Amino acid sequence: SSIYGDYIKSVIRTVPDWPQPGVNFRDITPLLQNSAAFxxxxxxxxxxxxxxEVDAxxxxxxxxxxxxxxxxYELGCSFxxxxxxxxxxxxxxxxxYTLEYGESTVELHSDAFxxxxxxxxxDDLIATGGTMLAAASLIARSGGHIVELASILDLPELGGSAKIREAGYSVFSVCS
Ligand code: PRP
Ligand code: HPA
Structure with a gap:
């Protein structure tokens, strides 16, 4: 995590029982509303x-x-x-890729880089890591070199970041 990790964590809100009972949803909108924090x-x-030397x-x-x-924009590289x-x-x-219930599909343009x-x-958040790993697979299939997978927040108890590291990638989260 970064030197601002504790501060960033303090401006992420937890909404209990959303979107369903038993889930503590980590809501980044208070962080986005706070210009100093953002x-x-x-x-x-x-x-x-x-x-x-990041290209994209x-x-x-x-x-x-x-x-x-x-x-x-700040790095002067492509998005x-x-x-x-x-x-x-x-x-x-x-x-x-598989979600907790059902599946989801992500896509990348063939000429993206x-x-x-x-x-x-x-991404904003790593939960099970499924979304990040699917994105990494798309980038790797297209011949990209993955420097790192980055998120604002990691939820380590869900095992996603560990799974991503086991797959051989470097992971950075500002807070967890
Ligand atoms: C959330 C979040 C990550 C993903 C994390 O996205 O923004 O992309 O789930 O979960 P995982 O690690 O278990 O894959 P969501 O599908 O809610 O999309 P949104 O950003 O469009 O709201
Ligand atoms: N917050 C935001 N997005 C999410 C979460 C969460 O707690 N869990 C899975 N995706």
């Missing part, structure tokens, strides 16, 4: 990646876009959306 958040990612930030639909776009099925208009590759480009994948 700046510290983006600065944490910029600081971590500015010397690593691949951000995950939808909340990953909120952090991915300002990060790409690549990894989107839910049916949203990207050009030629796509897709990856289907060049082979061997250095990519950081970013």
């Amino acid at each position: 700046r510290k958040l983006i600065d944490s990612f910029v600081h971590r990646y500015q010397e690593l 930030i691949a951000a995950i639909d939808a909340r990953g876009f909120i952090v991915g776009a300002p990060l790409a 690549v959306p990894v989107r839910k099925k049916g949203k990207l208009p050009f030629k796509t590759i897709s990856e289907t 060049r082979e061997h480009d250095r990519i950081v994948i970013i």
Whole structure:
């Protein structure tokens, strides 16, 4: 985690029993409403990646876009959306993964970046890790070099970040 980790964590709200009984939903909207906190958040990612020669930030639909776009802007690299099925208009590759109940599919444009480009994948939160691993698979299949998978918040008790590390990727979260 970053030096601002405890502060960032303090501005994430927990909403009990949403979207269903027994789930504690981690809500980042108070963090986004707080301009000082949002700046510290983006600065944490910029600081971590500015010397690593990143070619593209691949951000995950939808909340990953909120952090991915300002990060790409600050790093002066490209922004690549990894989107839910049916949203990207050009030629796509897709990856289907299992959720707690059912499945989901994410897609990437076939011309999103060049082979061997250095990519950081970013999202708001790692729960089971399924979404991040599906995105990583898309990037790897397209010939990208994955520098790291990054999130604002990790929920380690759900095992996602451990699973991602077992798959051989580096993971960075601002807080957990
Ligand atoms: C949430 C979250 C991550 C994913 C984490 O997205 O933003 O993308 O779930 O869960 P996992 O680690 O178990 O895969 P959601 O599908 O709710 O989409 P949204 O950003 O469009 O709200
Ligand atoms: N908050 C936000 N998104 C999520 C969560 C959560 O607690 N769990 C899975 N996706």
